[in-house]
Amino acid sequence: MTGLSGGGGRGPRPVVTALVVAALVVGHYTVRPFLPPRVPVGFLLVGVLFLAVRVRPGAAAVAGLIAGLAADTSGALPLGTTSLVWITLAFLAARMRAVLFGEQAMVAGAVAFGASWIGDLVLALARPSGTSALSAMSLLLWSPIGALLTAGLAVGAHLLARAPSRPGGRPGGR
Amino acid sequence: MSRSTRRAVRPDLVLAGGSAVLALLLVMLPDPARATVAATLRDTVFSPLLALEARAARTAAALRGRDAVLAARGGQVSAEVALAEVGAENRTLRALLGLAGRLRQGFVVADLVPGRSFEADFTVGLTAGADAGIAPFQPVVTARGLVGMVERADPSRSEVITWAHPDFAASAMSADGTAFGIVKPHLAAGARRWLLEMRGVRYRSRLDTGVVVVTSGLGSTFPRGIVIGTVIGELATPEQWSRTYLVAPAVLPDGVGPVVVLTPGGDSARIATAWRRATVDSATRGVLAASDSLAADSVARQGPVADTGATERVVADSVALTGPSPRRAVPPAPVVPPARPPAPPARAIVP
Numbered sequence: 252m253t254g255l256s257g258g259g260g261r262g263p264r265p266v267v268t269a270l271v272v273a274a275l276v277v278g279h280y281t282v283r284p285f286l287p288p289r290v291p292v293g294f295l296l297v298g299v300l301f302l303a304v305r306v307r308p309g310a311a312a313v314a315g316l317i318a319g320l321a322a323d324t325s326g327a328l329p330l331g332t333t334s335l336v337w338i339t340l341a342f343l344a345a346r347m348r349a350v351l352f353g354e355q356a357m358v359a360g361a362v363a364f365g366a367s368w369i370g371d372l373v374l375a376l377a378r379p380s381g382t383s384a385l386s387a388m389s390l391l392l393w394s395p396i397g398a399l400l401t402a403g404l405a406v407g408a409h410l411l412a413r414a415p416s417r418p419g420g421r422p423g424g425r
Numbered sequence: 426m427s428r429s430t431r432r433a434v435r436p437d438l439v440l441a442g443g444s445a446v447l448a449l450l451l452v453m454l455p456d457p458a459r460a461t462v463a464a465t466l467r468d469t470v471f472s473p474l475l476a477l478e479a480r481a482a483r484t485a486a487a488l489r490g491r492d493a494v495l496a497a498r499g500g501q502v503s504a505e506v507a508l509a510e511v512g513a514e515n516r517t518l519r520a521l522l523g524l525a526g527r528l529r530q531g532f533v534v535a536d537l538v539p540g541r542s543f544e545a546d547f548t549v550g551l552t553a554g555a556d557a558g559i560a561p562f563q564p565v566v567t568a569r570g571l572v573g574m575v576e577r578a579d580p581s582r583s584e585v586i587t588w589a590h591p592d593f594a595a596s597a598m599s600a601d602g603t604a605f606g607i608v609k610p611h612l613a614a615g616a617r618r619w620l621l622e623m624r625g626v627r628y629r630s631r632l633d634t635g636v637v638v639v640t641s642g643l644g645s646t647f648p649r650g651i652v653i654g655t656v657i658g659e660l661a662t663p664e665q666w667s668r669t670y671l672v673a674p675a676v677l678p679d680g681v682g683p684v685v686v687l688t689p690g691g692d693s694a695r696i697a698t699a700w701r702r703a704t705v706d707s708a709t710r711g712v713l714a715a716s717d718s719l720a721a722d723s724v725a726r727q728g729p730v731a732d733t734g735a736t737e738r739v740v741a742d743s744v745a746l747t748g749p750s751p752r753r754a755v756p757p758a759p760v761v762p763p764a765r766p767p768a769p770p771a772r773a774i775v776p
Contacts, residue, residue, distance in 0.1 A: 280478040284485040309440030316444040320451075323463070324471050325478065325538065327546045327584070330463045331451030338448060342441045 264412070268305050271412050272298045275404075276321075289393045293367045293401040295322055299341050300363055301408050308345035315341035328374060336373050340366045356409035363405035367398035464579045475582070478538075479552045486536055486683070531691020533557045536683050538582065547590035547610075548576070551583045551684065559583045562646050564687045570652035570675030570700060571595065571640065572684055583686075588621060588653070588674055597623055597653055598641040604630035605641055608653055608672060621654055621672040628666050632656045638672050639700070648687065650697030 279294035286292055295318045303311035319334025326333070344362060371394040451459060467475060535557070538550030553559055555578045565572040565585045573587035586593055589610050597608040606626040611617060623638055636656040642649025654672040662669045687696065 276474070277477070280474045281481045284478060284481040285488070307437050309437035312437075312441035312444040316448055319448065320466060321471055321474065324467045325475060325550075327548050327550070329452055330454075330459050330466075331448040334448035335445065335452065338441065338444045 303344040311341040311345035360402040360406040364402035367401040596643040600637040
């Protein structure tokens with residue numbers, strides 16, 4: 252029910268999905284250190300959203316919880332803060348997937364952009380007052396740039412997942 | 426909604442609700458309990474991933490430092506080709522100038538955890554932890570001065586609050602030991618947020634602009650003599666019997682790279698003199714460079730006389746000046762006074 256092929260046959264390529272998510276998780280821990288810290292690229296967030304549109308909303312929420320815990324353990328926010336935001340985003344993405352979009356890469360990119368930016372805003376508001384010097388410039392300049400890169404990553408992940416489609420099969424194997 | 430649809434949606438809501446409740450419980454936990462849970466997760470489930478991150482961070486740091494290393498090597502080769510002996514002296518001098526060389530023992534060198542910016546929450550993470558001897562309340566420094574204090578130490582990682590963190594406080598004094606106070610972050614808006622305040626200075630202790638502020642050693646956290654910053658002015662406050670000074674920090678956010686954590690095994694006398702020597706050596710080099718310029722100017726004004734060999738002599742002198750040998754070394758002037766008798770406990774701070 253909550254597996255990768257759940258949701259009425261959506262995402263029938265669980266191996267590819269698992270590989271892409273694994274690559275994003277590994278990328279979070281190996282590629283991110285090479286990127287400037289001002290522009291956070293949300294590898295884990297893209298992984299969560301990528302998974303969310305392929306599994307049931309319940310499983311998407313669990314993925315958001317685990318990924319959020321992973322982000323919080325290596326970040327400075329109180330444990331559970333990122334999880335709360337990502338559970339919400341993953342659940343909404345999984346629910347919207349059925350209503351608004353399927354596996355459209357550009358839509359996924361737009362969702363990743365919005366989720367990343369909104370997530371940054373919410374997490375900035377969640378910080379205790381006086382413990383952050385994140386300015387409006389950070390939230391209006393660096394955060395959107397990071398969100399754009401995250402969106403690009405999401406588009407790339409979706410295209411990657413769709414690329415090796417079977418001969419004669421529809422993109423995404425659907 | 427049909428019965429089958431409701432049946433399908435209910436488990437999703439249960440899972441999502443359960444996840445949200447779990448996350449909410451974690452957020453609402455008391456800080457120590459939450460830190461314990463986070464440490465457990467770091468040491469168990471996420472341990473391999475964090476180890477991967479630490480390795481990537483080291484590689485990234487090595488790559489970022491590559492240009493500097495290449496430039497240093499290039500300069501070194503040039504020096505060796507031109508003046509092998511001066512090059513050797515320079516290398517020796519640079520090694521002596523290193524903070525680690527001055528401290529000798531009682532410290533741990535640690536890299537910063539990547540992906541965290543100083544500005545985000547005034548904290549930094551270190552890729553070394555309790556296994557390396559790091560414990561809470563240990564001072565974190567660079568060769569320029571004080572960065573902050575260890576707040577939490579897991580086996581392999583640790584969390585540091587920097588001088589800009591609202592919870593930061595350090596007992597401080599002027600470098601000549603005439604004025605004591607407590608340094609805290611200047612909680613202003615904009616660029617002034619990156620300044621410090623030295624509060625509670627006796628009214629008769631007037632500090633001029635440019636006076637270096639160091640840790641006083643009172644309390645149990647920061648040993649005496651670590652450079653905190655430089656006085657840049659006095660703040661007008663309602664307090665009638667004490668003064669508050671604005672201090673420019675010695676370590677700026679952009680300047681925080683690999684850091685040194687001072688552990689209990691260190692020699693307090695060495696710590697007290699580690700930054701003093703750097704300051705004095707810097708001043709000495711400035712004086713030598715200035716005298717070198719004067720000598721060069723005088724040669725230039727002499728005109729034709731320089732052709733008779735004076736230029737070579739001055740250049741030789743200049744070479745000797747810029748690469749001071751132990752015989753020419755100027756003894757360091759006492760910037761930080763020798764340790765005073767213990768101050769009354771009322772002045773000690775507990776961070």
